Amino acid sequence: MAATAAIQIGELSRRTSCNIETIRYYERIGLLPVPPRRGRYRSYGREDVARLGFVRRARELGFTLDEVRALLGLAAGGQASCTEVRELAASHLQDVRARIADLRRMERVLADSVRACDAGQDPGCPLLDALGAEVRAA
């Protein structure tokens, strides 16, 4: 019940594993509230640690900062917003799956080419061939 222990930006950075410059950046773009100052130094409290932790975890899940902003708004809103949160997450999940599919396509082509290269009976370079190798003729 003591007054929330005030911490400085360095401590906030340590507790959230978030770069100091990034914290100030989040403040600049309005993702974190402008904190009060002790002297000239930013002074943070318990709920700043929570909020920034939330942001960082959402970022780790690949949400964009705009999506995070929306999530923060919804999180403050109470249970009515659970549906909206679900929709945001579901749509983001689709994005993630699409990106995985893209990367898998790349992986397949690359792996095939490297394998062909290892087999090494090709007259030219199978990797360069895969990229359309007439460039060499220049």
Add this chain to the structure above:
Amino acid sequence: MAATAAIQIGELSRRTSCNIETIRYYERIGLLPVPPRRGRYRSYGREDVARLGFVRRARELGFTLDEVRALLGLAAGGQASCTEVRELAASHLQDVRARIADLRRMERVLADSVRACDAGQDPGCPLLDALGAEVRAA
């Protein structure tokens, strides 16, 4: 054997499915050679189509522009460089696989949360909980 048909940037753009602005950008950063001019207009030939095609295919495989630059250098170099090409591709393949692994981790967490949300017996919002929901208490 006719002199290589000279084309303008618009035609190059169409043939390579590469944005005009992007072509000029590639020229600016030295990825494409500075072309001669017909009047004030850039004039491209057969090997520009090939080179830009190569660049675009490499980009589709996720190579960075620096890697593409390296590949172009190696492609010009003859067969001695095949090993180096292989190494570049193999290392890029590792990157791609790492990114896939990252995304899969995200996918799992997101899918789990959305599923928990659908089950809908949680008192709060399982999605927000997954992100560390004390933010709501603010």
Add this chain to the structure above:
DNA sequence: CCTACCATCTGTAGCGACTACAGACTCAAG
């Protein structure tokens, strides 16, 4: 010949999500 219209030109600024300085200051310990 004039006009309309398209393509092309140069140069600059914006995106997203940071990251990296430079150069000033504050504050506490030795």
Add this chain to the structure above:
DNA sequence: CTTGAGTCTGTAGTCGCTACAGATGGTAGG
């Protein structure tokens, strides 16, 4: 009193484009 760590502001860089604005070029129709 000095040293060193921490913090401050402000600006510019990263990557790979993309999007303008505003000036020309070349061509076709009237």
